[in-house]
Amino acid sequence: MFEFDRTRNFTTMKVHCNNMFTHRVKTFRKVVCFFRSESDWEPAPVSFSPVTDDVNPSARFVTVSLLNHMASAIKCQYYFADVWMMFSEITFQSDTAVYNTTLAPPKTGPPTSTQPGDDPTHKIDDSNTRILIGCLVAIIFILVAIIVIILWRQVWQKMLEKASRRMLDDELTASLSIQSETLTYNNNNNSSSPSEQESNSTYERIFPLGPDYQEPSRLIRKLPEFSQPAEEAGTSAASKSSQASTQEGVPHYAEADIVNLQGVTGSNTYAVPAITMDLLSGKDVAVEEFPRKLLTFKEKLGEGQFGEVHLCEAEGMQDFMDEDFASETSDSQPMLVAVKMLRADANKNARNDFLKEIKIMSRLKDPNIIRLLAVCICSDPLCMITEYMENGDLNQFLSRHEPEDLMALLSNAPTVSYSNLKYMATQIASGMKYLSSLNFVHRDLATRNCLVGKNYTIKIADFGMSRNLYSGDYYRIQGRAVLPIRWMSWESILLGKFTTASDVWAFGVTLWETLTFCKEQPYSQLTDEQVIENTGEFFRDQKRQIYLPQPAICPDALYKLMLSCWRRNTKERPSFQEIHRTLLECPD
Numbered sequence: 001m002f003e004f005d006r007t008r009n010f011t012t013m014k015v016h017c018n019n020m021f022t023h024r025v026k027t028f029r030k031v032v033c034f035f036r037s038e039s040d041w042e043p044a045p046v047s048f049s050p051v052t053d054d055v056n057p058s059a060r061f062v063t064v065s066l067l068n069h070m071a072s073a074i075k076c077q078y079y080f081a082d083v084w085m086m087f088s089e090i091t092f093q094s095d096t097a098v099y100n101t102t103l104a105p106p107k108t109g110p111p112t113s114t115q116p117g118d119d120p121t122h123k124i125d126d127s128n129t130r131i132l133i134g135c136l137v138a139i140i141f142i143l144v145a146i147i148v149i150i151l152w153r154q155v156w157q158k159m160l161e162k163a164s165r166r167m168l169d170d171e172l173t174a175s176l177s178i179q180s181e182t183l184t185y186n187n188n189n190n191s192s193s194p195s196e197q198e199s200n201s202t203y204e205r206i207f208p209l210g211p212d213y214q215e216p217s218r219l220i221r222k223l224p225e226f227s228q229p230a231e232e233a234g235t236s237a238a239s240k241s242s243q244a245s246t247q248e249g250v251p252h253y254a255e256a257d258i259v260n261l262q263g264v265t266g267s268n269t270y271a272v273p274a275i276t277m278d279l280l281s282g283k284d285v286a287v288e289e290f291p292r293k294l295l296t297f298k299e300k301l302g303e304g305q306f307g308e309v310h311l312c313e314a315e316g317m318q319d320f321m322d323e324d325f326a327s328e329t330s331d332s333q334p335m336l337v338a339v340k341m342l343r344a345d346a347n348k349n350a351r352n353d354f355l356k357e358i359k360i361m362s363r364l365k366d367p368n369i370i371r372l373l374a375v376c377i378c379s380d381p382l383c384m385i386t387e388y389m390e391n392g393d394l395n396q397f398l399s400r401h402e403p404e405d406l407m408a409l410l411s412n413a414p415t416v417s418y419s420n421l422k423y424m425a426t427q428i429a430s431g432m433k434y435l436s437s438l439n440f441v442h443r444d445l446a447t448r449n450c451l452v453g454k455n456y457t458i459k460i461a462d463f464g465m466s467r468n469l470y471s472g473d474y475y476r477i478q479g480r481a482v483l484p485i486r487w488m489s490w491e492s493i494l495l496g497k498f499t500t501a502s503d504v505w506a507f508g509v510t511l512w513e514t515l516t517f518c519k520e521q522p523y524s525q526l527t528d529e530q531v532i533e534n535t536g537e538f539f540r541d542q543k544r545q546i547y548l549p550q551p552a553i554c555p556d557a558l559y560k561l562m563l564s565c566w567r568r569n570t571k572e573r574p575s576f577q578e579i580h581r582t583l584l585e586c587p588d
């Protein structure tokens with residue numbers, strides 16, 4: 001009895017038989033086939049009697065016509081022609097496919113042997129076909145998805161290229177006009193200094209937003225105007241630095257030598273001139289080792305890729321701190337401190353960066369820069385102990401508060417007065433004045449990187465990009481650079497130039513955030529791509545750029561200050577000294 005997977009239209013049955021008649025083995029004398037379609041057996045079977053052959057003893061197929069009977073099961077009765085019947089294979093042919101079945105032993109006589117695969121016909125199994133088709137469909141889907149992703153990336157790259165090419169065209173026009181000395185550079189910039197002429201050719205050689213976009217600080221080194229020493233084109237910081245180097249012994253700072261220490265606990269630790277790093281490579285760290293057993297864990301303040309920040313109580317911290325700073329703190333009570341801890345499993349690079357961060361931070365001593373108090377580096381895990389600012393970061397602090405208006409008064413919401421907002425902005429300017437005097441470039445000034453203590457005191461820190469809360473503030477360029485584009489100057493985005501002048505731009509945005517109580521992201525109505533397009537408009541300076549609007553509580557004088565931070569020409573932006581003075585002079 002042969003059962004099939006479904007009802008089929010049977011044409012023939014082939015029985016492979018032995019015919020060694022001298023050994024009394026013969027093909028069958030007769031076969032009667034019964035057919036079952038659905039559940040009933042057909043009353044009329046098919047019977048067939050092959051011609052017996054007493055001449056040729058070789059095995060052969062005996063073909064039985066099944067007369068196109070429709071059946072899902074066939075029962076066959078084979079009749080002996082002699083003592084033995086020996087079948088090796090029985091195959092059925094139906095209209096659509098050929099089915100091979102394994103033999104059951106005959107009811108009488110010795111067991112028959114089977115020879116699978118004897119039949120040269122290509123055999124198709126329906127369920128396998130379905131799996132095969134499924135796999136092919138899945139592969140096609142995956143290929144289509146890959147093609148869509150590739151096309152999408154190409155379209156996005158083209159958009160960037162288009163934006164950059166438009167700028168390149170403008171730049172070429174400008175450079176031609178300078179060469180012929182008949183046309184002016186643009187409406188607002190009639191006199192082109194030699195340094196500007198040099199920087200024009202930048203675009204003709206390499207454009208950072210093209211497919212070859214590179215991490216800015218690496219890219220900039222390739223440009224001839226930046227491979228020269230510090231007198232680089234168009235940055236007020238560099239010209240100031242060359243003066244500073246002679247006047248105050250401040251290290252000479254070339255933009256091309258910026259060492260970016262971003263990495264360990266996710267922070268940038270400010271961009272540091274390489275020469276400063278040489279000074280720092282000495283053994284001396286200007287802070288003391290603190291016995292970690294005197295730290296009592298209170299709560300977790302934050303977490304980054306490379307470690308955690310804990311709020312701790314430190315016993316006797318006053319004995320370990322600088323005298324100037326210890327005098328600011330109260331008596332011998334345990335002191336609340338923030339402890340930044342490197343993960344125990346951090347790799348060697350992360351450890352080195354953490355130690356470098358300590359060296360740099362230990363030299364920054366200003367009332368408006370977060371102070372490194374002590375360290376635990378004699379054993380693992382490496383720790384930095386910084387002062388604790390009880391009101392968290394400025395972004396979250398302001399988000400929880402409202403301006404002092406009628407609405408807030410009626411709703412009893414916590415408020416911050418305009419004069420306190422201005423006070424906080426003034427402290428940020430003061431901290432930045434200190435950093436810029438050392439030629440430190442922060443690169444990521446924003447309210448998220450400022451901490452708030454008692455009585456609206458502000459200290460600038462740098463948490464880097466590690467906090468999930470602010471991941472939306474950073475834009476990833478094709479999986480490479482991660483940039484806070486909404487705070488970045490046009491030259492930082494397009495040329496990879498990070499200078500004090502670009503910190504000034506970021507200060508303007510930070511001031512805007514402060515006066516809007518961080519209720520929305522800068523340029524919230526623009527997508528990241530549109531922000532980059534707008535950067536192109538800042539570069540072209542043809543009055544098509546979109547500026548952040550004047551906040552409701554912002555007086556005209558302060559908005560004027562903001563706008564001056566966003567001037568196209570870096571030299572025309574105010575210094576932090578000027579910004580600080582302007583803020584102090586602004587009426588409350």
Ligand code: ADE
Pocket residue numbers: 301302309338370386387388389390392393451
């Ligand atoms: N989170 C990270 N560092 C901090 C600090 N120094 N004070 C308060 N919160 C923090």
